[in-house]
Amino acid sequence: MDVVAERSEVERILEDPAYVVPEADAASNGPGDRFRASASRFVNGATHAARRHRLDVLLAGIDVDELSLDAAARTRAMLPAAIDEIAAQVPVACLAARLGFADPDAAPAWVAALAAHYPTGGPSSSADAAATRLIAAADDVRGGLDGDLDGDAELRVQLLVQAHAATAGLIAAAVRLPAARDGGVPTADLLAAVLRDALPVRQTKRLAPDGEVLVLRLDGADHGSPHDPRTLAFGAGPRACPAVRHAIAIATAVVDEVRAC
Ligand code: HEM
Structure with missing residues (x-):
């Protein structure tokens, strides 16, 4: 397995459709593996594009201001719990x-149990139970969003699974920065520092056209532009994170509340 770390090269590969993601097993029977095969993350080509479009529609239906207010209220309700618990x-x-x-x-x-299984798949009774439970919970309620939710249960579960560790990692790392104790430092600066220096998602994988598995470091050096470094914290190209605004809104609200406490 080759590791690519140079940031401009990683970005080039992420933007090149000839490099694909390793696919989930579409014939698998267990609910955890079936969920993986229904997500956008482990399919390529037209199937990825169609699921990605639905994800964008679901995300566009979320009012980011309301999301932020809800994140702040939920944080206040949990304080003074430990930051890892809140995150x-x-x-x-x-x-x-x-x-x-x-x-x-x-x-x-349930999302934590399913997220542990998500990158690799394989038999897992805890992932099977979590997938079954979450898809039922997604199917249970209609409304609250613009557009038609039918058939989107797996993609709505995927949004939770993708959000889980990355957003928690950003929040916990920002709160732990020494500068977080300085009330004069804006929360936006703390989040930017984590996304520049301590990325919550450090690597991803692609298959090269010759079938070789490449590990792509998102936190590698960028020797091409030292004065204006690109950040790959949210990936790049057609599979880049579709929820940057949502992630930043939630993290800002939570970190603001924790710092104010
Ligand atoms: C700090 C928080 C987050 C970080 C750093 C992050 C980072 C990333 C990265 C690097 C990728 C690309 C992976 C690749 O190219 O292989 C990605 C994909 C994705 N992220 Fe995020 N993410 C964050 C939060 C979120 C949130 C809050 C959501 C949902 C609300 C989300 C949903 C997704 C989805 C659905 C994909 C897959 C897109 C696709 O298959 O086309 N992420 N994220």
Whole structure:
């Protein structure tokens, strides 16, 4: 497995459709693996483009101001809990509420179980139970969003799974920066520092046209433009994170509340 670290080369590969993602097994039977095969993350070509479009529609239906207010309220309700607990609970719960899930407060624990299985797949009774539970909770409630939610249960679960560790990592790292104790430093600067120096998602994988698996470092050096470094914290190209605004809105609200406490 080759590792590519030079940032401009990683960006070039991420933007090149000839480099694809390793695909999930579409014939798998377990609910956890079936969920993986229904997500956008492990399919290529036209199937990826269609699912990605639906994700963009679902995300566009979320009012980011409401999301942010909900994240702040949920954080206040949990304080003075430990930051890792807040970071694991609030982002997923506030997204689940906006995405029309039944019982949004219960979603984070199930999402954590499913997220542990998500990168690799394979037999897992805890992932199977979590996938079954979350898809039922997504199917249970209609409304709350613009547009037709039918058939989107798996994609709405995917949004929670993708949000889970990355958003929690950003929040916890920002709160732990020494500068977070200085009230004069804006929360936006703390988040930017984490996204520049301590990325929550450090690497991803692609298959090269010759079938070789490449590990792509998102936190590598950028020797081409030292004065204006690109950031690959949210990826690049057609599979870049579609939820940057949502991630930043949630993280800003949570970190603001924790710092004010
Ligand atoms: C700090 C928080 C976040 C970071 C750093 C982050 C980072 C990333 C990165 C690097 C990728 C690309 C992976 C690749 O190219 O292989 C990605 C994809 C994705 N992210 Fe995020 N993400 C964050 C939060 C979120 C949130 C809050 C959501 C949902 C509300 C989300 C949804 C997604 C989805 C659905 C994809 C897959 C897109 C596709 O298959 O086309 N992310 N994210």
